[in-house]
Amino acid sequence: MSIPSSVAVLNVVPVSPPTAPVNNAFQDRISLTHFDLLALRAPPNQRLFFYETHLPISAFAETVIPKLRDSLSLTLQNFRPLAGTLIWSLHSDEPYIRLKNDDLVPLTIAETDADPQKLFDDPFQQETDLQQLLPPLRVSETEASLLALQITLFPSSDICLGITFHHAAQDGASLALFLKSWAHICRHGDDPPLPQNLIPIFDRASINDPKNIKQLFLDHLLTPLTPGGPRNRSVKPMEKPFNDRMHGSFRLTVDDIENLRRRITSLQVHNTSQEPPVRMSTVVVTCAYVLTCFVKAGLTKKHVRFILPADLRKRLQPPVPDNYYGNCVFGCTVDMSSDDIARQDGLVVAAKAISSVVSELDANDHRKFFENFLLNNTISQEETKVGVGGSMYFSLDEKDFGWGGPKHLKNIPPWPNHIYIAERRDGDEGVYFCLMLAKQEMAAFESKFLDDLKLLEKWSC
Structure with missing residues (x-):
């Protein structure tokens, strides 16, 4: 260690x-x-x-x-x-x-x-x-x-x-x-x-x-913890639900991301439905790939609830200033079947689902998303929650206290099955992310993550 x-x-x-x-x-x-x-x-x-x-x-x-x-x-x-x-x-x-x-x-x-x-x-x-x-x-x-x-x-x-x-x-x-x-x-x-x-x-x-x-x-x-009990005014954060888990750091290179885009495009060619095209943003492509690795590594149950945070500063009316201090992020949720993601075209299934929820957020009343969150905040016994946090757009180079920007960064995910995307240096177009998993789960995820990247490289040749 x-x-x-x-x-x-x-x-x-x-x-x-x-x-x-x-x-x-x-x-x-x-x-x-x-x-x-x-x-x-x-x-x-x-x-x-x-x-x-x-x-x-x-x-x-x-x-x-x-x-x-x-x-x-x-x-x-x-x-x-x-x-x-x-x-x-x-x-x-x-x-x-x-x-x-x-x-x-x-x-x-x-x-x-x-x-x-x-x-x-x-x-x-x-x-x-x-x-x-x-x-x-x-x-x-x-x-x-x-x-x-x-x-x-x-x-x-x-x-x-x-x-x-x-x-x-x-x-x-x-x-x-x-x-x-x-x-x-x-x-x-x-x-x-x-x-x-x-x-x-x-x-x-x-x-x-x-x-x-x-x-x-x-x-x-304010809902009481027990029926008839006092209203719940606790401000104490939840304990992190970890039992000595492993922290793992991973990277997708620019070539990896382009290979993923090509793979999604090639799989979509065979799709004759009239569904809107998948957003090929780096975030959507990255999340879709990592989610398929979760499923194929056997880390999810029958259903997956995927939670993607969206910064609403520019989406609210009126827009919120960039230097507003507080929270202005909401986690958009999308439910998927693990069997669908495990299919040969599972990468497209995941990318479409993630892409669609971002499009809905751009077009719809935000209150609806908050109401749905409160109504569907519980996870069933047959469901695994996979979340995303962080952002690649916060520059490491801006955190220079006089000795240059940080040489390394480690984010500690607040939840298991949480994909934490890290900020990067100016000019670096790759994606860095970290996970917190049990040791055997981390080994299974790493194996699937690396093996499928090799397959993508072969398909792109």
């Missing part, structure tokens, strides 16, 4: 925004939208970014940590709600983010004697080992912190930035905005000020909700 149990915590530094009373821009609370409520009890999201600093070890305590700490404090001046606390009091009809003058973000400082190169060279790690590089959130039934950070030093002077965040506060696009802003301030300080596109907008009026979707979710969340 690449990471021994010798990750030692040296200190936990409380980092607060610059000393100033809570101002009128934030007042003392931030409300949640229906998109935030959708993620209220989801497991925490976690990221690991690995950097090569090329600095002497002594610089870690003398310059690296002070620079990261001080720039984080300056960044929190604009991202103040991230230092706040998510609460749902008995006297409140809905949860909210409470802001106080003594709010802080914990920054854990740690060191390890692990060899980072072995970690990078090995695409598979135990999830419990990676957790040593990640900080915990402070959570209870009634309160939850929103962000925790950890900096771990390796003997090679490489460092790892570990991030754990409560999903009710932000989606992937918002986290990317926070990291870009922090990295910018770490490199340049606050003079000149942050560019306007790196300053977040927390105004919940940016999310238009004329059909009161929010109330649908509040009623759903």
Whole structure:
């Protein structure tokens, strides 16, 4: 195993925004939208970014940590709600983010004697080992912190930035905005000020909700855990349902993706139906292929419920600003038969189904999708849920704190059977994704994934 149990915590530094009373821009609370409520009890999201600093070890305590700490404090001046606390009091009809003058973000400082190169060279790690590089959130039934950070030093002077965040506060696009802003301030300080596109907008009026979707979710969340019991106001994230699973990293090259497109096109030639053409986007093609590998590796039951997240910032009316901070993502669901996906043309079956749900999202009333989600939120005994998270469009190069962009990234999927698509470097057109599976399941998936890529290469010759 690449990471021994010798990750030692040296200190936990409380980092607060610059000393100033809570101002009128934030007042003392931030409300949640229906998109935030959708993620209220989801497991925490976690990221690991690995950097090569090329600095002497002594610089870690003398310059690296002070620079990261001080720039984080300056960044929190604009991202103040991230230092706040998510609460749902008995006297409140809905949860909210409470802001106080003594709010802080914990920054854990740690060191390890692990060899980072072995970690990078090995695409598979135990999830419990990676957790040593990640900080915990402070959570209870009634309160939850929103962000925790950890900096771990390796003997090679490489460092790892570990991030754990409560999903009710932000989606992937918002986290990317926070990291870009922090990295910018770490490199340049606050003079000149942050560019306007790196300053977040927390105004919940940016999310238009004329059909009161929010109330649908509040009623759903408040449902008592037992008949006749008290209304459920918990803000505690669900525990990750892992039992020492394996974390696996995979890649599809540009050639792999083009081969998949050709294969889908060739299989469609024999289709005489009048169905609309399949979207050949990189995301659709990637998800269709990974889903077929899941099924052919024997990792699904009779039916599959596939969940594809869609960023609705540009789809809402009016559109939401790119620098809006919060959640603006919804998981579109499509149900499929494992037998259909296992057929020779299963790649087309999966691609059509995934393509169709994206088209529906573009054309239909969003309230319908939320209503269907609440009505069909349970999974039957004969059904396997396979989800997608992350995005390839968040650039790694934008997370340069002064030592260049991250050399490696590891996303920790919040669920089993969850395909987590990773951001990539500028100019890299490949797709990186990770999974969390039991050891034998990971071996079965890897075998099918690699074998079918070889077959695709032969078909394309």
